[in-house]
Amino acid sequence: MSFGGFLDNNFGGGSARNLSDIPHSKGTTTNQNNNNRIMPSGAISHHSLMTPTLAKPMFNSPGLSLALQTNIDGQGEHLNRSMGENNNFEVNGLRRSREEEHESRSGSDNMDGASGDDEQDAADNPPRKKRYHRHTPQQIQELESLFKECPHPDEKQRLELSKRLCLETRQVKFWFQNRRTQMKTQLERHENLLLRQENDKLRAENMSIREAMRNPMCSNCGGPAIIGDISVEEQHLWIENARLKDELDRVCALAGKFLGRPLSSMTNSIASQLPNSSLELGVGSNGNGFGGMSNVSSTLPLVSSDFGIGGMSSPLAMVSHSTRPTASMVTGFDRSMERSMFLELALSAMDELVKMAQTNEPLWIRSLEGGREIMNHEEHLRTFTPCIGLRSNGFVSEASRETGMVIINSLALVETLMDANRWAEMFSSMIATTSTTEVISNGINGTRNGALQLMHAELQVLSPLVPVREVNFLRFCKQHAEGVWAVVDVSIDTIREISGAHNFVNCRRLPSGCVVQDMPNGYSKVTWVEHAEYEESQVHQLYRPLLSSGMGFGAQRWVATLQRQCECLAILMSSAAPSRDHSAITGGGRRSMLKLAQRMTKNFCAGVCASTVHKWNKLNPGNVDEDVRVMTRKSVDDPGEPPGVVLSAATSVWLPVSPKRVFDFLRDERLRSEWDILSNGGPMQEMAHIAKGQDHGNCVSLLRASAMNSNQSSMLILQETCIDAAGSLVVYAPVDIPAMHVVMNGGDSAYVALLPSGFAIVPDGPGSRGIQNGGDTTNSGNNGDEARVSGSLLTVAFQILVNSLPTAKLTVESVETVNNLISCTVQKIKAALH
DNA sequence: AGACTAATCCCGT
DNA sequence: ACGGGATTAGTCT
Incomplete structure (x- = not known):
């Protein structure tokens, strides 16, 4: 028996038997079949070069036919398929013969043992061991093609197929079952491969970091550097290792044959991208399964080997993308x-x-007056190795620190800081624009701990006399203890030369940021440090004391803004925020109005500071006051603005009056006629009022100017006022009455066109600490200051539509008009306050 | 040894 | 009873 078996294997006797047998058995085989079958067995070794038609007949020898089958598949299923269809009637003949073959075979398989049969088989049949046989290539081909359409055929389909292929229904069922599991394992294997690669990559990265640590280099000059603190290195490795461990766990989980359900985010993403046909992947189109792919993958460098190689259908490649959204791949x-x-x-x-x-x-020394803290530069230099190199020529340092209680918890604050949009919204008056350039790490274990990202921002002080600060920095978040977080920013211009026109930086941020600690009462204690170097010559004399006091770009302003905004959020969140006005606006209406006001204020800021939010063209001062900056831009396709040529004029002046007094004067609707030409010479009325803070100065309101004569419809003015310890704002814009109705009923405010004007008020220097202590509930304590408050810096800015045709040329007249308007307004304010 | 595949066993629904 | 996962048993490379 066994001897016979060997003989068969070596000489392909089984095939020979079938070749001679089948044609004779019923004589139904066609010529072509015969021809095919007579193929000399010597050709077999060249099967890989054969066309499918030639290859097809080789099906009789199980081993060879298998090899053939994979190859055929590799050449594309279309050929195979069409061949199958074309040869339909001939295949019928084949089927017949195969039927017999099968019958005889299944006889020996299933009947398991009548020795007579066995003897018979031994005579002219290979005494194959029971149970082993393979379906013929034709059968497999048909099965495959159905599988591709439907990997999960129902009873009827299977029955039909079994009849057609002369297989038992159970066989068909098993085949599909096996095929499905096969697909699954292939998929899993591939997935595993990707994870493994990822893991390798992280490992390599870790190695390179270790290397870098062992051999630290100064990021500025390239020379050797000393890392002062060993804990730095420890933290460093700790973070990397946590990430590696995470990756490893994922790989192990998969490798550990626990493949039943998707268990990682990655598997999920695969499932979601291949909704119902995850098994279809690579079956017919690429008979090698993923074999070819993995070969390539393992020989190419780790990176990018998994993208679209060999016409591999893309879903998997996309998966590898989506697992690591960072540019690391x-x-x-x-x-x-x-x-x-x-x-x-x-x-x-x-x-x-x-x-x-x-x-x-x-390190910090309290100044004698005002209690402001001043950084000791010598001490700073002694304590810290300069981490971004030395100060450039012509730059001056500014350092400030402030601590305050803020009604927000540490987690929420951290989330806000790490999200560029939310950050910009929180500090909208300070941030002209910002974006996250690159996420280097999202943090560990789903928290923001360890999150590291590259950001770009333009920071502003609301005056044309202070240039916008453009900074590229790293933002890094770390949890220091339960409920204690820190977020640090540091400029990276020295590491990565930002390409293009922005090479010149007017400001570098040294390590700045905040440490936040949760307090038991829902507040948190925020300590802000702001440390920067900037070119002082670009800043107008008037504003230099302000900047150096920290009220401009410094910690005081960040904390004050944070306090104000968080208070606003807290008030809006608590449903118990009844609008104090009589005109009962709905919740939706309030929200829409606030959103509109937010946009208005943001646009106001963008007009004061020539930030890149709008593409302003600066006008060179010819017939314009030297201190007034005039810019124009075209407004097109923005439903939030009237289309046409927009002119912005802004100036800043010093007033010998306290900021608080200036603010109160400007926001008082009854005194409006003293400076606002829109008032028609009379007082205005407040139609609606939405409180944004405990201080009445923080609110959004709707004002109505009295009509000049009875047939003139009165005008509505949307106004937002803000005040905090660092400064205050009064921003307003005339609005369309019907549009405002829509907004107040909760409609979309995006289509309300407006151009904002208004004022920004700041103290004129460190002497006047805070402007919010006019007997308000929020801050109290240093009322004694009141006398010492010396003066204010007032910025006045208008945005005006000078022509409703965007293509129109700007006329000298309109520039002069705006110039006059602004200087008249300033004069009127000065006069009124004296 | 490891891959491949037809077939079983066994378990949950 | 059925589908599907785990497993097994021949076979091939």
């Missing part, structure tokens, strides 16, 4: 080197921030 060693430098910088910046926030004497 597409870059090589350089990038990983850069990242490790970023991480290093972030860690030392974090270290510095925390020390700056927590240390007092001698």
Whole structure:
């Protein structure tokens, strides 16, 4: 028996038997079949070169036919398929013969043992061991093609197929079952491969970081650097290792044959991308399954090997994308080197921030008057290694620190800071524009701990006399204890030369940011440190004291703004915020109005500061006052603005009056006629009022100017006022009455066209600390200051539509008109306040 | 040894 | 009873 078996295997005796047998058995085979079958067995070794038609007949020898089958598949299923269809009637003949073959075979298979049969088989049949046989290529082909259409055929389809292929229904069922599991394992294997690669990559990255740590280099000059603190290195490795461990766990989970259900986010994403046909992948189109793919993958460098190779259908490639949205996949060693430098910088910046926030004497010294803290530069230099290099020529330092209680919890604040949009919204008056350039790490274990990202921002002080600060920085978040977080920013211009026109930076942020600690009462204690170097010559003399006091770009302003905004959010959140007005606006109406006001104020800021939010063209002052900056832009296709040529005029003046008094004067609708030409010479009325804070100065309101004569419809003015310890704002814009009705009923405010004008008020220097203490409930304590408050800096800005045709040329007249308007307004205010 | 595949076993629904 | 996962048993490379 066994001897016979060997003989068969070696000489292909089984096939020979079938070749001779079948044609004779019923004589139904066609010529072609015969021809095919007579193929000399010597050709078999060249099967890989054969056309499918030639290859087809080889089906009789199980082993060879298998090899053939994979090859055929590799050449594309279309050929196979069409061949199958074309040869339909001939195949019928084949089927017959196969039927017999099958019958005889299944006889020996299933009847398992009548020795007579066995003897018979031994005679002219290969005494194959029971149970082993393979379906013929034709059968498999048909099965495959159905599988591709429907990997899960129902009873009827299976029955039909079994009849057609002369297989038992159970066989068909098994085949499909097996095929499905096969597909699954292939998919899993591939997935595993991707994870493994990822893991390798992280490992390599870790190695490179270790290397970088062992051999630290100064990011500025390229020379050797000393990492002062060993804990920095520890933290560093700790973070990386946590990430690696995470990755490893994922791989292990998959590798551990626990493949039943998707267990990682990755598997989920596969499932979602291949909704109902995950098994279809690569079956017929690529008979090798993923074999070819994995070969390539393992020989190419880790990176990018999994993208679209060999016409591989893209879903899987996309998966590898989506698992790591960071740019890490597409870059090589350089990038990983850069990242490790970023991480290093972030860690030392974090270290510095925390020390700056927590240390007092001698790093911070209280100034004699005002109680403001002043950083001791010598001490700073002694304590910290400069992490972004030395100060440029002509730059001056500004450092400030402020601590305050804010009604927000640490997690929410951290989330806000790490999300560019939310950050910009929270500090809308300070941030002209911002974006996240690159996410380097999202944080560990689903928290923001360890999150690291590259950001770009334009920071502003609301005056044409203070240039916008453009900064590129790293933002790094770390949890220091339960309920204690820190977020640090540090400029990266020295590491990565930002390409293009923005090469010149007018400001560098040294480690700055905040340490936030949850308090039991829902508040948190926020300590803000702001440390920057900037070119002072660009700043007008008037504003220099303000900036150096920290009220301009410094910690005081960040904290004050944060306090004001969080209070506003808290008030809006609590449903118990009845509008104090009589005109009962609905909740939706309030929301729409606030949104509109928010947009208005943002646009106002963008007009005061020539930030890149709008593409302003500056006019060179010919017939314009030297101190008034005039800019124009075209407004097209923005439903939030009237279309046409928009002119912005802004100026800043010093007033010998306290900021609080200026603010109260400007926001008082009854005194409007003293400066506002829109008032028609009379007082205005407040039609609606939405409180945004405890201070009555923080609100959005709707004003109505009295009509000049009875047939003139009165005009509505939307106004937002804000005040906090660092400054105040009065922004307003005339609005269309019907449009405002829509908004007040909760409609979309995006289509309300408006152009804002208004005022920004700040104290004129460090002497006047805070402007919010006019006997208000929020801040009290240093009323004694009141006398010492010296004066204010008032910025006046108008945006006016000078022509409703965007293409129109700007006329000298309109520039002069605006110029006159602004200087008249300033004069009137001065006069009224004196 | 490991891959492949037809067929079983066994379990949950 | 059925589908599906785990497993097994031949076979091939």
